[in-house]
Amino acid sequence: MRLPPLPTVSEIVHLYQLTARKQLAQNFLLDMNLTRKVVRKAGSLNGGFVCEVGPGPGGITRAILSTDAKQVVVVEKDRRFIPGLQLLADACEDRMKIVHGDILQTKMEQIIPETYRVPWEDKPPNVHIIGNLPFNISTPLIVQWLEDMACQSGAWSYGRTKLTLTFQKEVAQRMVAPISSDMRCRLSVMCQYLCDVSIKFEIPGKAFTPAPKVDVGVVHFVPLVKPRINLPFKMVEKVCRHVFHYRQKMIKHSIATLFPVDMPELTAEMFERSDLDPSSRPPELKMRDINRLCNAYNEICQQHSFIFDFDYRSRKHAKLLRRGRNTLTEQLEERILVDLPDSSNHSVEMPAS
Incomplete structure (x- = not known):
């Protein structure tokens, strides 16, 4: 879908004087070529429901809204970004909803429409979670979501909901690390026993504003029908x-x-x-x-x-x-x-x- 004329993401940043806060580990991804690539790696969004985590100034949000996704919900903790996101919500009428809150405290089952629920054994539902995660919450958040997958609760009470998220490159490499790798760790096993997990591509740190000292990996998770370890x-x-x-x-x-x-x-x-x-x-x-x-x-x-x-x-x-x-x-x-x-x-x- 084509969005109506709007200020660019960079213009939104300057208009609302948005600066990344170090204590929140914020890094903006403003390059629309990269944000569109992140969204493409999530798979087909046609007619689907998308939850974006930490949209910030809305770079990835615009890429999502440019697809044929039917409904988009963004969860943003920092109140400074709400006015810029509201411009996007107003431009796309009823397709986008803004939730002001902490994703670690958000009950995902309360924001996903019931119509998207499918049995666990079926193909993954047309529900997608996408986000450029702050480094300081990325690991605790994915562990929390892995537990929801194992219990088939939260977003995973709707079926095998897929994830496309950014992580610090080293963390991403640990998630996919094979046996005998120097990167193999607890997180490797926790991800791999519940999901098919892969790094789709890497983004150089200099592509972000402000530029972190590390590169970033875009990681895609598809929950397994049967976990590789059948225990709590x-x-x-x-x-x-x-x-x-x-x-x-x-x-x-x-x-x-x-x-x-x-x-x-x-x-x-x-x-x-x-x-x-x-x-x-x-x-x-x-x-x-x-x-x-x-x-x-x-x-x-x-x-x-x-x-x-x-x-x-x-x-x-x-x-x-x-x-x-x-x-x-x-x-x-x-x-x-x-x-x-x-x-x-x-x-x-x-x-x-």
């Missing part, structure tokens, strides 16, 4: 967080942090259940290896309900460990004793006189 998100996230805590060391050191120090037997049990080599290193682990570790930890947590809440870094748990050391040990001993043969069956029978 928080279970997978905790195991991955601990596994990659010591990235360059053998995984036996990382796995040990999942359990109280006086229960080393559980670390050994993890490797017995998962059938993995304790001398392996985290970046070498394949998705099926992570899956085995998660399932082994889940089974141990089912046997010892207090284990999942254990945090080796917490002062609270350090105190509890000191006070409850005997209790923890007793629980372990009770489990071991259950597996031992009954001593009453092995009494020595004295000969009759």
Whole structure:
């Protein structure tokens, strides 16, 4: 669709004296060739619903409105950008709505029309989330959205909603990092066990205003019909967080942090259940290896309900460990004793006189 004559994005910036705020990690993308390319990488928007995160002065917004997207909602935290965005909303009549708020607090299910809902097993709905994310919220936001995907809640209660987002180049590379890569980390596994994830292209830092010291990657996410690890998100996230805590060391050191120090037997049990080599290193682990570790930890947590809440870094748990050391040990001993043969069956029978 063609928009009516409007001030350029640069003119909007000067008209409303918009400057990027460092504390909000703002960087404007004003080059319309690049904003249109970002939107193209999201796929066909014809007749669809688009939510843009952090539109700022509206560069990507204009590119979205120039497509045949039926409805566009922009979520903007900084009130300074609202007047410029309102010019766009007025120019395209009822196609665009502005939500003033923090995307980390926004309930996505409340802004997506019910008509776009499809079953999870079907093709992704005609719903798209696009955004040039500030660096300071990009990682917490994608982790939050990955959890929504795993729970099929929020925007993912409508089906396998796709994402096209910008990240600092190094973060983008971590998301797609293959096995044995130096970039392989917790975020790699968390993204890849739930999505097909790819870097569509890179944008040099000098293309932004003000220019950051790093380049930017445009990352596309398509949620999988079946996750590669079939366990609750928080279970997978905790195991991955601990596994990659010591990235360059053998995984036996990382796995040990999942359990109280006086229960080393559980670390050994993890490797017995998962059938993995304790001398392996985290970046070498394949998705099926992570899956085995998660399932082994889940089974141990089912046997010892207090284990999942254990945090080796917490002062609270350090105190509890000191006070409850005997209790923890007793629980372990009770489990071991259950597996031992009954001593009453092995009494020595004295000969009759």
